[in-house]
Amino acid sequence: MNSNEAPIIEVVDLVHQFGERTVLNDISFNVHRGETLVIMGGSGCGKSTLLRHMIGSMKPTSGSVKIFGEEIATMKEHEIGRVRQRFGMLFQSGALLASLTVGENVALPLFQHTHKSADEIEAIVKQKLEMVGLTGFEDLKPAEISGGMKKRVGLARALALDPELLFSDEPTSGLDPIMTAVVDQLTLKLARGSHMTAVVVSHDMTSAFRIATRMIMLGHGSIVAQGTPEEIRTSTNPEVHQFINGEADGPIPLNLSQDKHEDHQCVKPRPFALARYRFHHKIS
Amino acid sequence: MVFIGVRAAPMVALTAFSIGVTLAMQAAHSLKELGAEMYIPDLVMVTLLREMGPVLIAVIVIGRSGSAVAAELGTMKVSEEIEALEVMAINPVQYLVVPRFLAMLVMLPALTIFGNYIGVFGGWAVCTFALDFNTAGYVLRALQSADTWDLYSGMIKSGVFAWIVITIACNAGLHVEGGAEGVGQATTASVVQALLAMLVTNAVLTGIFFFAA
Numbered sequence: 001m002n003s004n005e006a007p008i009i010e011v012v013d014l015v016h017q018f019g020e021r022t023v024l025n026d027i028s029f030n031v032h033r034g035e036t037l038v039i040m041g042g043s044g045c046g047k048s049t050l051l052r053h054m055i056g057s058m059k060p061t062s063g064s065v066k067i068f069g070e071e072i073a074t075m076k077e078h079e080i081g082r083v084r085q086r087f088g089m090l091f092q093s094g095a096l097l098a099s100l101t102v103g104e105n106v107a108l109p110l111f112q113h114t115h116k117s118a119d120e121i122e123a124i125v126k127q128k129l130e131m132v133g134l135t136g137f138e139d140l141k142p143a144e145i146s147g148g149m150k151k152r153v154g155l156a157r158a159l160a161l162d163p164e165l166l167f168s169d170e171p172t173s174g175l176d177p178i179m180t181a182v183v184d185q186l187t188l189k190l191a192r193g194s195h196m197t198a199v200v201v202s203h204d205m206t207s208a209f210r211i212a213t214r215m216i217m218l219g220h221g222s223i224v225a226q227g228t229p230e231e232i233r234t235s236t237n238p239e240v241h242q243f244i245n246g247e248a249d250g251p252i253p254l255n256l257s258q259d260k261h262e263d264h265q266c267v268k269p270r271p272f273a274l275a276r277y278r279f280h281h282k283i284s
Numbered sequence: 285m286v287f288i289g290v291r292a293a294p295m296v297a298l299t300a301f302s303i304g305v306t307l308a309m310q311a312a313h314s315l316k317e318l319g320a321e322m323y324i325p326d327l328v329m330v331t332l333l334r335e336m337g338p339v340l341i342a343v344i345v346i347g348r349s350g351s352a353v354a355a356e357l358g359t360m361k362v363s364e365e366i367e368a369l370e371v372m373a374i375n376p377v378q379y380l381v382v383p384r385f386l387a388m389l390v391m392l393p394a395l396t397i398f399g400n401y402i403g404v405f406g407g408w409a410v411c412t413f414a415l416d417f418n419t420a421g422y423v424l425r426a427l428q429s430a431d432t433w434d435l436y437s438g439m440i441k442s443g444v445f446a447w448i449v450i451t452i453a454c455n456a457g458l459h460v461e462g463g464a465e466g467v468g469q470a471t472t473a474s475v476v477q478a479l480l481a482m483l484v485t486n487a488v489l490t491g492i493f494f495f496a497a
Contacts, residue, residue, distance in 0.1 A: 055371050084373035095368035098360070109372045112379075157372075 006069050008165055008197045009054060014063035016049060023049050023219040027063070031214075033164075036191050036198040038208040040243065041218035042252060047201045048092075050218065054199065055089055056080045068163070087165035088158030093172070094150035094158070102129070103138030106157045113161060128156040133182055148175045155183065158188070164208075166190070166198045170206055172207045180267040184210045188276050205244050208234070217243060219252065240262050293398065295348065296341055300399035304328060304406020312415055322416065325422050326405035326429030334494075337400045339486055340444040344404040345392055345401050346478045350453040353384055354474035357457025358467035366458065381454045392446035393439050400438070439492045444489065445482050452478045 007030035008274040018046060023046045031037050039045050049190040053065050056072045065073045068084055075083070096105045106125045110116060116124070129135055132152035142150055158166060171187070184207050190196040193209075202208045208215065209229050217240055218227040225232060225240045232240060242250030243250040311327040337493035357380060360366050371377045388459045403428060456474035 057367060057370060081373040081375070083370055089368070089371045090363050091368055093364055095364040097365050097368075098363070108374070112374050114373070 005033060007066075008035075008068060009199065010064075010066040010069075011050075012064045012066075012067060014050070014053060015061045016046075016053065016058065021219050024053070024060075027221075027223060029144045029216060029217075029226065031197060031199060034191060034195045034213075035198055036187065036200065037220060038212040038215045039199065039201045040203065040205075040208060040215065041224070042243070043217045046221045047218055048169060051167060051199070051201055053200070055087070056084065078198055085161065087164060087167060088161065088163035090151070090154045090158045090166070090168040090171055092169040094142070094147075094154035096150055096153055098142050100141075101138060102134070102140050102142065102145065102153050105142070105153060106160050109157065109160045124160065125156075128159055131159070132156045133179070133184060148179060151175065152179070152183070152223070155186075157248045162194070164196060164197055168198065168200045168202075170201060170203065172202065172204045177213050179255070180204065180207055180208075183207075187211050205246070291349070293395070295344055296395050297343055297402045299340055300332075300402035301406040302338070303340060303407075304332065304403035304408075305410050307331055307403070308407040308410035308429050309414075311491055322425065323429075324411060324415070325407065325417075325425035329426040329430045330434055332403040332407075333438045334398050335486070335490070336440075337403060338438045338441040338445060341396045341399045341419060342392065342442070342449065342482050343387075343396065343479065344448075346449050346475055346482065348387070350449045350468075350478050351471050351475050353450065353453040354457040355467055355471045357454060358389070358460035358470045361460045362463050362467060372475075376458070381458075384454065385450050388446045388450040389443065390430070393442040396438065398441040400435075425458060437489075439487060441489050444485060446470045448481050448496060449478045452481060467478070 009029075009031040010146050011030070012028050014024055014027040015022065028185075029037075031238070039047050039050065039147050049058065053060055054067065056065075056067075056075065060073050063073070064071055068086060070079075070083055072080060072083060081194055096102070097108070099249060100108065104120075104124050106128055107121050110121045110124060125138065126135070130136065134149060134156070137145065137153075142153070143154070151171065155171065157166075157167070166187070168187075171183055175183060187200070188199055188211055191213075197284055198211070200208070200211065212229050214226065215229055215232045217224045217232070219239055225235055227235070232244065235241060238245070238251045241247075242252055307328045311324045312321060315321050315323055315327070324423060357366075360380070366376050366380075406428075408417075408419065408422050412419060413424050446497055453474045456470040456477070460470045
């Protein structure tokens with residue numbers, strides 16, 4: 001890792017509170033050029049909130065988030081726009097515009113931010129769709145394709161401007177194993193070949209270990225562990241061990257109390273049960 | 285633009301025609317007692333241009349297009365599309381609101397003019413077929429009674445209504461929270477608010493145009 005160069009992303013002491021609840025607590029990390037950082041953690045641990053801070057759509061309660069060396073947390077909306085043109089973002093659901101076709105969705109950032117001619121844009125759109133294995137789907141509407149396809153179109157759109165930095169929210173959930181491998185290889189190819197930096201939020205451990213150069217595990221809004229995939233794999237931290245091996249028993253609280261659960265299922269004595277029984281069965 | 289304007293035309297036509305017919309019949313009923321049936325065209329024309337035209341067409345457009353805009357933007361908001369636009373450094377107001385705003389600002393007055401024609405035609409139908417008017421007489425009276433200010437005041441109203449309707453609809457749509465239920469609430473809210481705001485503004489504008497001077 002080239003640590004002489006300024007980091008692409010620099011998060012320092014990030015804290016975010018929703019009212020009383022602290023969702024992110026003192027998060028600090030750096031991401032350098034060419035790295036692929038995988039952020040993992042259970043549902044509701046603050047992964048998506050952290051991602052939203054990095055793309056500037058949420059403001060931290062305190063702390064700083066720097067993207068390309070620029071403080072994004074205190075930026076005005078039009079300044080953020082300038083930074084946003086340099087990165088791509090893949091949303092969990094794809095977030096395609098339902099009124100546009102697949103091709104128009106991918107072309108949208110090109111039309112908005114470049115001065116390329118319609119022919120050039122068409123060629124780029126074709127090429128990007130080919131990268132995600134969707135050649136020939138240009139003229140379909142998002143409603144006519146499957147969830148996994150939408151996600152791949154979302155990826156093509158995120159890559160339309162050849163970004164230096166790619167954020168992905170669960171890029172492989174809902175994809176079949178083969179498509180997962182294709183998307184992973186694409187991320188790897190871009191990271192190695194074009195020195196693209198990637199930040200990926202993922203549950204999918206197979207995919208995470210395949211693409212990551214570094215991993216962060218979040219729990220209860222704090223960083224539980226971070227390191228290279230090898231360090232994470234051999235970690236002695238019981239929470240990490242439980243998570244990457246997908247075990248139901250372990251130190252991570254699931255917020256479902258076994259005892260309470262049983263309470264609901266137990267048969268409570270019902271008043272008039274006998275009377276009702278007699279009534280229905282006409283027993284006197 | 286096509287949705288707000290062109291596809292609303294048949295509905296506008298039917299409404300305006302009914303209004304024209306009703307106005308003429310009501311006028312005939314009341315004016316007969318005064319022996320002033322000759323003023324029926326005047327009444328139809330002026331009422332349509334100044335009040336009924338702009339207000340009723342706005343009611344249709346609120347119900348049809350205002351609600352549609354609120355629901356559409358609301359759905360985009362809950363399905364992360366608005367956020368996606370922002371992250372692509374595309375201003376959602378510029379990309380989504382401005383075209384709808386312009387479409388409404390052009391199409392509502394245009395529909396109002398169209399509705400006015402149809403309404404006057406409805407009045408003519410009653411006068412010619414049920415009362416003893418001939419076409420030329422009706423047209424002449426109608427044209428004589430109205431001056432350009434009647435038309436313009438109606439158009440100004442229509443423009444103001446367009447602004448109110450689309451602002452409320454877009455605002456409701458972009459502030460949706462909480463899934464499909466939120467979209468439903470925002471759509472209802474946009475229709476109710478737009479109707480109230482439009483009717484109150486109409487009263488105020490009528491006051492300003494015809495009594496303040």
